[in-house]
Amino acid sequence: MKGGAVLCLAGVALTGFTVSWQNRQNLVDTGNAGLSAAHTMTKLAVLGPATASTAVEQRWWQRSFNKGTETPSMHQPLPIDKLSCKLQGRPCDSTSYSPVVLVSCGSFNPPTNMHLRMFDLAEHALLQSGTDVLGGYLSPVNDAYKKPGLLPAEQRVAMCELAAGATDDVMVDSWEAQQKHYQRSLTVLEHVESELNAQLHQSSTPQGSLPHQSGRVSHANPGVWKEDHLHQILGTHGVVCVTRHSADVHRLLANEGTIIHKYRHNIVVVEEPIVNDMSSTNIRQQLAQGRPVRYLIPDGVLRYIQQHHLYSSA
Secondary structure, three states, X not given: OOOXXXXXXXXXXXXXXXXXXXXXXXXXXXXXXHHHHHHHHHHHHHHOOHHHHHHHHHHHHHHHOHHHOOOOOOOOOXXXXXXXXXXXXXXXXXXXXXXXXXXXXXXXXXXXXXXXXXXXXXXXXXXXXXXXXXXXXXXXXXXXXXXXXXXXXXXXXXXHHHHHHOOOOEEEOOHHHHOOOOOOHHHHHHHHHHHHHHHOOOOOOOOOOOOEEEOOHHHHOOOOOOHHHHHHHHHHHEEEEEOOOOOOHHHHHOOOOOHHHHOHHHEEEEOOOOOOOOOHHHHHHHHHOOOOOEOOEOHHHHHHHHHHOOOOOO
């Protein structure tokens, strides 16, 4: 598999790079203390009373999004406090060590337990193949996406923070949501790659990589993705594709003459063994009908929705 990778997963992207673990540890212990504290507060909000989470979300938003009203900063440090080696017996400071990071781009309107499960499924498959997965990122889409019913980025990022706060290795990259204009997936993956290299004191070009992007079957639909971006995402980064029961990914990969077929060796297909058609759309529909969605979305996300009266038909 080829070099310099950011991977995408049904919204998720993975980034491959060489790690100097000593530098990484120093960065987390010193320069990234503010971000670590922010994640700690979010975790407490998820476990604590409903009133606590609102204050935490507001403070986080004011700090990270420049109060959500002024022109957002184009540079937002990428949190790295949850990144860690998982494969036993592999020296994390080895020059040949090339782990990956999962990045999921999506609306997250709202984030569901299935969004988090995709990380677990992809991580398990990659670890089984001998590739270490340091962690993952949720990257909420920019408001300029203009999708009908899309909540403001402020609320979607807050919900993603609450969802990620209940996990050991998933974080939120708010950069995409902060930009003045809509950002394509390739731009987001390049941002993550650049930030990881910069924060981990590495060169801008990864020395080793695993190409993987796991995305929706819309990759195969003409006009949905820019062709040159597909060549870069699939050829340079690669894909991990977590399938739903209705998606025949193997048939798409076997379709000769397509971009997906050309880069089929850079695409890892992960079968979802449990039939599950849950989506954010389904969750919104259930909420609009006043039906319960507990155990389908993270508890912190559900409390946030209830507090702010989101997705209600009233």
